[in-house]
Amino acid sequence: MGIISRGFGGRNRSSRPDLPPGQYLVRDFPVLSAGPTPRIDLGSWEFRVTAEDGSIRTWDWAAFRELPSEDITVDLHCVTKWSKLGTSWAGVSMDAVLAEIATAAEFALVGSYGGYTTNLPVEDLLNGQAWIAYAYDGGDLEPEHGGPARLLVPHLYLWKSAKWVNGIQLLDHDEPGFWETAGYHNYGDPWREQRYWGD
Amino acid sequence: MARAAVLGRLSWRVGTVIELRDETPTARTIVLDVPGWPGHAAGQHVDLRLTAPDGYSTERSYSIASAADGDRLELTVEPIPDGEVSPYLAGVLASGDQLELRGPVGGWFVWRPGTADPVFLVAGGSGLVPLMAMIRARDLTGDESPFRLVYSVRDPASILYADELRRRAHDDHGLNVTCAYTRMAPPGSPRPAGRIDASLLIAAGWPPDRRPAVFVCGPTGFVEAAANLLVDIGHDPRRVKTERFGSTGGSP
Amino acid sequence: MSQLPLDGNALAGPLSEVFRIDVTTAIGECAHCRRSGPIAQAVVYANAPGMIARCPSCDGVVLRLVRNSGRAWLDLRGLICLQLAIPDSPAESAPGD
Secondary structure, three states: OOOOOOOOOOOOOEOOOOOOOOOEEOOOOOOOOOOOOOOOOOOOOEEEEEOOOOOEEEEEHHHHHHOOEEEEEEEEEOOOOEEEEEEEEEEEEHHHHHOOOOOOOOEEEEEEOOOOEEEEEHHHHOOOOOEEEEEEOOEEOOHHHOOOOEEEOOOOOHHHOOOOEEEEEEEOOOOOOOOHHHOEOOOOOHHHOOOEOOO | OOOOOEOOOOOOEEEEEEEEEEOOOOOEEEEEEOOOOOOOOEOOEEEEEEEOOOOOEEEEEEEEOOOOEOOEEEEEEOOOOOOOOHHHHHHHOOOOOEEEEEEEEOOOOOEOOOOOOOEEEEEEHHHHHHHHHHHHHHHHHOOOOOEEEEEEEOOHHHOOOHHHHHHHHHHOOOEEEEEEEOOOOOOOOOOOOOOOOHHHHHHHOOOHHHOOEEEEEEOHHHHHHHHHHHHHOOOOHHHEEEEEOOOOOOEO | OOOOOEEHHHHHHHHOOOOOEOHHHOEEEEOOOOOEEEHHHOEEEOOOOOEEEEOOOOOOEEEEEEEEOOEEEEEOOOEEEEEOOOOOOHHHOOOOO
């Protein structure tokens, strides 16, 4: 550890026993990105699910918004150590999305406009654990936070909640994504502090 | 191509604050004593690391404002509203406090005396800091390369090193300084307040056929606009070096 | 609250943990668009987990660096190659080089 900087407290944060290990509570909503914010026009937005047999199902924005949606309140945990509790979203449950797909695939590779990818087991997308969110805090999801739509998987570190989501590939094999191939943990459970390879 | 820069072991050092100097109502210069400092070239920066009592730590880069001078180096910090580090450095840090730093780093955005090329400096706000190191190094080494500085700043009260720039503009042979005000120009100013544009760069800078070494520094938006203007008016993009400061102030 | 990107100058310190030579002065050829330029002028997103450097011409990822106490992960697949100046002799570098 470095020398203590007298009088330095860092960002407005506190650690609390109900947070995952190593996390701090923040009041703002930091924006972290690996690239420029994509600007996506709703008229051309598309969400595509490709099953392991190659079959494809797509939704345009209108069709996507016709899927049953719900209001949810979830906690967010970023690998950079900030946590934000009680965030409000509206989104389509991944259970509703995947109900329309015939699949026995074990693995998912999520993709975004701009090229970002992240991987997770299909079972982590089911049973009320994941949504495609299009609204945050009562308004349309802003581009800098992943709008028009992002994946939301709050039980894993926030890098798994791909912003600007545009599709999911259902696979028979695991395909590590953008950060998972650069040292970040393949699964990313904040409660077991799985930040990096080998954690 | 830049010549080889072998870093050796670039480890974290501890510097002690020996002096603090207000530059404007908000910005201040931190003078550090860093035992064993290996010296630095004008334009280089240091990475600072701050650690809170609970172990939380964060790093930021700050350009070195001073010319190389033994164990002494100066940083100038403009606090960003809602910043995490800059308000601490500009407001809380006191004489006698210690700072962890690594450097000097950055072999690209560097001016070295002895080339005789004209130098065209374009600064946006706190982007002046590394360019001031170049101006100071030029004076210290007696280098005669002609320098022209265009310094874009919000208003006269925001000018960093105001007295020193005024003195140098008068005394340093071959240095020309032009301030451009974006929000409020002083009364009688030849140019109304506004962002820099091609005509200003043409009037106050070097023409492309002098093949100046161009250094542009400041917030990312400023640097991109200025660099585009410079290329538009004919400067060779390979002669334009840029350093971006993120949204504003030190990076990130 | 979002940060605008920096440039490759911001990689100098972090890459010094991995390389003994200042890689920011090296010339890289982008694997996506084949344009060349100094690493110092790459577009750098430093507020993501890790640091991402992108080609200023085509925005393709040219370099990824993730560091966590004691380990660094470096991906240079976005560069076809790096052209570096290396010292001819041990005495070649000057202070602040």
